[in-house]
Amino acid sequence: SSAHRPTRVWTLSQFETGRAMGKGKFGRVYIARTKADREGNGGGFICALKLLYKKDCVMYNVQGQIRREVEIQMNLRHPNVLRLYGYFHDEGRVFLMLEFAAKGEMYKIMSKLDGRRWTEAEAGRFTGQMADGLAYLHSKHVIHRDIKPENLLVGLNDVLKIADFGWSVHAPGDHRRTACGTLDYMPPEMIEDVPHGHQVDLWAFGILIFEWLEGTPPFDSQDTFNANRDYQEAAHTRGRIRKGDYEFPSHFQPSAADLVNRLLQINPKERLPLDRVMQHPWVRKWDADVYERAKSGGYLADT
Numbered sequence: 001s002s003a004h005r006p007t008r009v010w011t012l013s014q015f016e017t018g019r020a021m022g023k024g025k026f027g028r029v030y031i032a033r034t035k036a037d038r039e040g041n042g043g044g045f046i047c048a049l050k051l052l053y054k055k056d057c058v059m060y061n062v063q064g065q066i067r068r069e070v071e072i073q074m075n076l077r078h079p080n081v082l083r084l085y086g087y088f089h090d091e092g093r094v095f096l097m098l099e100f101a102a103k104g105e106m107y108k109i110m111s112k113l114d115g116r117r118w119t120e121a122e123a124g125r126f127t128g129q130m131a132d133g134l135a136y137l138h139s140k141h142v143i144h145r146d147i148k149p150e151n152l153l154v155g156l157n158d159v160l161k162i163a164d165f166g167w168s169v170h171a172p173g174d175h176r177r178t179a180c181g182t183l184d185y186m187p188p189e190m191i192e193d194v195p196h197g198h199q200v201d202l203w204a205f206g207i208l209i210f211e212w213l214e215g216t217p218p219f220d221s222q223d224t225f226n227a228n229r230d231y232q233e234a235a236h237t238r239g240r241i242r243k244g245d246y247e248f249p250s251h252f253q254p255s256a257a258d259l260v261n262r263l264l265q266i267n268p269k270e271r272l273p274l275d276r277v278m279q280h281p282w283v284r285k286w287d288a289d290v291y292e293r294a295k296s297g298g299y300l301a302d303t
């Protein structure tokens with residue numbers, strides 16, 4: 001029957017928590033394992049337990065936003081989207097039970113690669129998975145708005161997981177972070193501050209593919225730290241983004257460059273839709289069946 005299965009009520013006592021995996025400014029994530037219940041069932045389930053302090057949420061008045069985002073993420077089910085299994089709270093903290101991604105954070109893994117570059121095969125496979133996960137999110141009318149290596153995780157077997165840390169760990173500092181956050185992935189329409197739609201994720205996807213293959217993003221803003229140079233750099237970067245002023249290094253695969261060009265279109269309406277990304281020759285070369293996967297999943301626009 002379609003009777004709504006009540007989500008199990010969790011409490012912290014049902015977990016054994018391990019080390020903190022990262023110290024986000026506004027929350028911490030611990031590796032955790034569920035304890036078996038009295039009948040000896042349900043033990044040993046590994047997850048990532050994310051803590052948010054209520055006092056931070058109240059101070060930044062984001063509790064409503066977090067509740068909305070949790071409701072959305074609870075209903076998302078896709079192999080390339082990090083699962084949110086449940087949530088619970090005690091008097092001072094909110095706990096999110098998230099899927100554990102065994103290989104960790106994409107940007108950290110990239111920092112260990114030679115030149116921060118993936119091979120063409122690795123980048124191609126990640127591209128197919130990213131198109132699949134994004135198509136699923138867009139079919140649920142979820143615009144990510146913050147696609148970048150910092151918000152991607154990698155599971156066993158190099159499965160890419162889109163994780164939306166933006167609203168959770170960073171949300172309380174969101175305004176500050178966006179104000180001084182990196183411009184690298186920001187599309188022209190967000191720089192112009194005009195209304196934007198799901199195509200902002202397509203632009204960021206183009207930036208991401210470039211960075212996977214080159215090791216640096218095309219409008220690299222060289223995050224400088226002294227104020228006035230920082231301001232001039234940012235102004236220069238914004239100008240380059242608005243004009244679509246970027247170029248490919250000589251080693252860049254022409255077919256991959258073609259795909260990146262079709263995503264980094266100034267006019268959001270001209271960016272290649274995800275069903276076409278999945279059918280692009282360079283993607284099919286490395287992930288031949290992503291289009292069929294997404295079609296059979298029923299979340300591709302029937303264009």
Ligand SMILES: CC(=O)N[C@H]1CCN(c2c(Cl)cnc3[nH]c(-c4cn(C)nc4C)nc23)C1
Pocket residue numbers: 021022023024027028029048050098099100101102103104105153163165169
């Ligand atoms: C700074 C910060 O908060 N980091 C959080 C982000 C998400 N989070 C994880 C989340 Cl939410 C889920 N799975 C993870 N796996 C890992 C990880 C695995 N290894 C080998 N190393 C790490 C790290 N991290 C996560 C860790």
